[in-house]
Amino acid sequence: MIEVESIIKNYGSVVALDDVSFTVNEGEIVGFLGPNGAGKTTMMNIITGYLSSTSGTAKVCGIDVLEHPDEAKKKIGFLPEQPPLYNEMKVKEYLGFVYELKNCSLNRKEHLKEVMQVTKIYDVKDRVIGNLSKGYRQRVGIAQALVGNPPVIIFDEPTVGLDPKQIIEIRNLIRNLGKGHTVILSTHILSEVQSVCDRILIINEGKLIADEETRNLARVVEENRRFRAQICGPRREVENALRSVDGVVRADATGEKDGEAFTYILESSKGVDLRKPLFYMLAKNNWPLLGLEPVGMDLEDVFVKIMDEDEKRRAPAKRRGR
Amino acid sequence: MLAIYKKELRSYFTTPLGYVFAAVFLAVSGAVFGVFTVQARTSDVSTFCRMMILGYLVLLPLLTMRSFSEEKRLRTDQLIMTSPVSVTGVVMAKFLSALTVFAGCTLLTCLYYIPLSKYGNTNVPRAFGCLVAMLLVGMCFIAVGIFISTLTESQVAAAVGTMATLLVFVMISFFNGRINSYPVRRALSWLSVYSRFTNFTYGIFDFAALLYYLSVAAVFLFLAVRFVEKRRWA
Incomplete structure (x- = not known):
């Protein structure tokens, strides 16, 4: 067309x-x-x-x-x-x-x-x-x-x-x-x-x-699976406990606080379903899970990523040009 | 092309511009006629014709100042230039619509001849010749104005630029006789829009002058087309 x-x-x-x-x-x-x-x-x-x-x-x-x-x-x-x-x-x-x-x-x-x-x-x-x-x-x-x-x-x-x-x-x-x-x-x-x-x-x-x-x-562009979780409990300890769960690559509190619950961003390695081990671990520690949602990489991230890659790709070429 | 012609003509009269132009034009022509014909107790309209053409210096730029500059400023040229019309068609449509308003006003001044012929001896060929002269010179001035409006986004700049250009043309006719060098005088006489129509005012249909005015208008319209097209290649 x-x-x-x-x-x-x-x-x-x-x-x-x-x-x-x-x-x-x-x-x-x-x-x-x-x-x-x-x-x-x-x-x-x-x-x-x-x-x-x-x-x-x-x-x-x-x-x-x-x-x-x-x-x-x-x-x-x-x-x-x-x-x-x-x-x-x-x-x-x-x-x-x-x-x-x-x-x-x-x-x-x-x-x-x-x-x-x-x-x-x-x-x-x-x-x-x-x-x-x-x-x-x-x-x-x-x-x-x-x-x-x-x-x-x-x-x-x-x-x-x-x-x-x-x-x-x-x-x-x-x-x-x-x-x-x-x-x-x-x-x-x-x-x-x-x-x-x-x-x-x-x-x-x-x-x-x-x-x-x-x-x-x-x-x-989406390489890892990411979740956003809201969990009640002491922030440091929860963070450490999350990191010890099998398959978790990253676990960080975002600093957002809703009542006693903190928000954490979790990243799992490829092909691992975090949700079940996460639930059992939290239940064992008596930390209620208030929310768990997958975070897809939105186009915003995609865009920035592609632009970065493009610039990186071009940077050596430029240097060579000089 | 017809669509643009109609739109232009309509926009003259849906905005104040057309009315202001017609009012000022008729007021000026009435005053000029009153002073140089009626009060001079003559039935010869050649002075009226010459004075009116001087008036066109100021009046006609008002008619053409908007044509391309306003389209450019409002970005409506994007609509027109991405429509299936040729640039020549657009320029001609704008030229013809301005010419229509101008010719309409000029033809209205023919009403002045009615009482004149009743109370004096009007030489019909001469009066007619003057009318043709006014229309031809006006046509050239409009072509110049259309061309200059393609150069700028500002109506004021277009109007002032047109006035200045037309003034140069008229001045050439006034000062040309004082130049000693024959070749220069001869060359400049090609640009002397203000003297070519003299034969018409004697009631002589000067075919060479007719061709001259048509070609001057054609040259400026051609330039207008080129400048509008050039913008695409900028």
Whole structure:
């Protein structure tokens, strides 16, 4: 659906994208993840034809964006970082304008109504965009990207500046869009990718450093099994007792205290189930166990870890370069 | 392209800009007509035409200052440039919509000719020639304004920049006669937008002048297209 091949983009002497290649298949929701200034927006602008790359090709539905821009642009709905809204227009007028601009040939009235209902802006259709709240403006921006039912939809940071309820709504919306469209979204919020995307591309300093399915990624990096346990009892003694349990690699109190219970983080070596020996040991010592939950490595950790590894990998190369 | 044309035209009249422009334009033209035609007790409108064209120096930049600079500032250019329309189409749509508002106002000033022809002897070819001259020069000025608005994000900078550029064009016509070197004078006369239309005011349909104005407008619109495209390659 989208094929990006060895894209390089330089702004003067600054390298914004350095040899980035990936493909996105039909019906996938792919998250573009990276710290600020990593090149996410540049990448999206290149796919949508707003910017051109210094070298490399980007194809959408098999059409080269640079060679046949008009054809390629018809296949894409794009929500830029700042929604491109005309403040003096009414919502309905604006979407009508976008409809004409994209040269759509659908049933105009029904299609626009559907788009407004999907994005929940039908109630404000007669209001002037300049008077809408941030959340509504963002949704009008999303509606704009959906006009004309393009097979590929690209969102640049779609949930920035929204309140938690709106964020959940927008994520649900994006997840639903994934059923009929190919979606790329960029974000620096990891939980967003985790909850919405099938696949995740991590980009740092213009380089693609990971391309994995969301589930796999968390599993790949997860080496040890970790638990969070709340146990009543004297902290030092409990800690020592925990360390003596077979299979425990690490046991540390976090310092959190809930009544008489302290919280501990336990790590077991691979393939060992800690839970039973833990229970018997605590029962024997008469230390009640108030809570025990597994701690998966979340994407936050994954991200930091991958970035570290990437830097380590690059550091010797740099030294050699000098 | 039609969508952008319609949107531009509508936005002139959903924001105060269109009304302010029309009001100031008609007030200025009324005053100029009153002073240089009615009070001068003449039915010759060539002075009116010349004075109005000087007025365009200030008026027309107001019409074009917003066109690309505002899109860039509000980032709405991202919508337009990622839609299936060519850059040439966008530039033409913006040019034509500004031209429509300007031509509409100019045609309204034709109403002044009605009482004039009733109480004086209007030379119809000359009056018509003046109208064509005003439209042609205005068209060039709008093309310059559109071009300059592609250079900046600030409306004010676009307006002032356009005024300054147009002023240079007009000054060339005024000072050109004082230059001794013939080749320089000859070269500069190619830029003298303000003197080319003289034949029209005599009631002569000057085909060369028509071509001249069309090509000046085309050159600036072409530059506008190139500068908008260049932004993609930045």
